[in-house]
Amino acid sequence: MKKFALLVLLVCATASTACYAGVLMEEWTENNKRYCKYSDGEVKKISFGSTCPRTN
Incomplete structure (x- = not known):
């Protein structure tokens, strides 16, 4: 039962940070x-030949 509760907690934490x-x-x-x-207002500066990642 403890393993299941830990798994649920881990999944919830991962989903919320995404x-x-x-x-x-x-x-x-x-x-x-x-x-x-x-979309969260962050602006990143990258090198000229690079492409922007879809998420930050």
Whole structure:
């Protein structure tokens, strides 16, 4: 029974953290740098040849 409760807790924790991941909303290039903006407001700067990850 304890293993089942632990498994349920682990699944709930994993599912809830996945909800906090921002989704890629916008990407642009400026001065040989690429920028990725996510739905949670985070903006990441990546190298010019890279592509933006779909989630942050």
